[in-house]
């Protein structure tokens with residue numbers, strides 16, 4: 001049976017996600033920005049929280065863990081990198097581990113760069129990837145703890161997933177990302193179509209997530225830093241993907 005996925009807003013622009021397995025009634029929260037909206041979503045659906053799958057240690061992704069753990073007694077899965085203090089962890093997940101949420105399987109993909117401990121959860125059976133602050137729609141996370149080659153390598157891992165997978169990311173940043181992307185690739189037809197769609201969705205106060213990875217591969221310039229056409233646009237002919245990615249990220253930081 002297919003998973004049911006719910007998304008809602010937490011804090012200012014974080015996404016909360018619930019992944020529910022109808023077969024076993026297991027429900028996972030992907031990250032826990034704050035407890036209130038997650039509890040409200042669970043009560044709306046009549047679901048019980050069995051697991052929290054944490055992607056990285058930033059407070060806006062773990063702030064609700066303690067309260068949820070106390071209320072539901074759920075299992076907390078977190079990155080294996082213990083250098084960061086995430087409280088109440090029951091299971092440490094490393095690259096390639098498969099985490100069970102009832103009968104659903106989440107494969108752990110290490111995607112460091114934004115933080116050193118960042119992991120993404122790939123539900124192959126559901127064709128869904130939760131990439132938190134590594135890959136956004138039409139953008140990517142800031143590189144706080146890692147370096148550009150590391151982050152580029154993480155984006156390549158996500159890019160290698162099939163086109164029909166849905167991307168669920170950590171923040172509603174798409175409109176700002178589109179604005180920046182158009183400064184680099186105003187002539188990209190897929191980006192222009194996405195820009196129109198994003199304007200329409202945001203005007204209706206609707207989320208721009210999920211998005212199809214296949215579309216992101218065409219419209220998200222950060223996923224095409226190794227495309228010679230992108231390098232040429234930045235006057236970086238001959239530069240490799242990591243170098244071009246670094247330049248894109250620097251420009252976005254200043255935008």
Ligand SMILES: [Zn+2]
Pocket residue numbers: 056058061114133
């Ligand atoms: Zn973060």
